[in-house]
Amino acid sequence: MKQFKSGLRLASALAVAASMFGAPAAWAFSGVEPFLGQWLGEGVTKSSGAMENVDFRGTDLDVQIYPKGAGGFIVSQREVLWSAGEEVQNSMTLVFEPTVQPGVFEAQSDCNPVSRVGCAWARIAGDTLTITMLSFQRADEANYRVYKRTLTDDGLELAYSHMVDDTVAESFEGFAVRQIN
Numbered sequence: 353m354k355q356f357k358s359g360l361r362l363a364s365a366l367a368v369a370a371s372m373f374g375a376p377a378a379w380a381f382s383g384v385e386p387f388l389g390q391w392l393g394e395g396v397t398k399s400s401g402a403m404e405n406v407d408f409r410g411t412d413l414d415v416q417i418y419p420k421g422a423g424g425f426i427v428s429q430r431e432v433l434w435s436a437g438e439e440v441q442n443s444m445t446l447v448f449e450p451t452v453q454p455g456v457f458e459a460q461s462d463c464n465p466v467s468r469v470g471c472a473w474a475r476i477a478g479d480t481l482t483i484t485m486l487s488f489q490r491a492d493e494a495n496y497r498v499y500k501r502t503l504t505d506d507g508l509e510l511a512y513s514h515m516v517d518d519t520v521a522e523s524f525e526g527f528a529v530r531q532i533n
Contacts, residue, residue: 383455383476384417384425387501391415391508395526397433400519410434413510415501415528417481423450424457427474427483429499446483448474470495479503493517 397411412432420426430443448457459472470487485497494517502509512524 384419384423384457384481386479386503387417387476387481387508388419388425389417390531391417391501391528392531393508393510393526393528395510395524397512397522397524399522411524411526413526413528415508415510420447421449424448446472446474448472 391414393413393415395411395413411434414430416426416428418426418428424447426445426447428443428445430441433440433442447460449460450456451458455476457474457476459474463471465471465486465488467487470485472483472485474481474483476482480500480502482501483499485495487495489495494515496515498513500509500511502511507527507529510524510526510528512522513520514522
């Protein structure tokens, strides 16, 4: 117990010193800390087809958020969509670094708007981590994807929307629970 109190005093002293003199980047609190870990969940994906057909699919989701370097983080997401007995798997991994703007992070990529990922950035505002991606799969078609992860007392509310130009092509709502390793 004595070591714990001593460590707590040291942590408090470092926090005061950092607030007075500025924290080194490696010690900086980036705001992503409450989101770190592995989250497993499920939800429903709604897709709109070209003929205004709507398809609802069950979706299983595995989201992993881990620290990276001085205030950055990695988001790795794997989803399995179920529809009419068929299984479709998608995955992506993005590495984010802090920017000069507090709570805003940029993806470590070339920010090539004609690539699959295109340009990606993240923002933490309150209890919500939002990842936004913009790409152009064709010269006349802008793809805009927004992933929102909001902390709740019970876990993580998940929302996703994919717009093609001004039309919502796909949306997702679900919930995930942090896994204890």
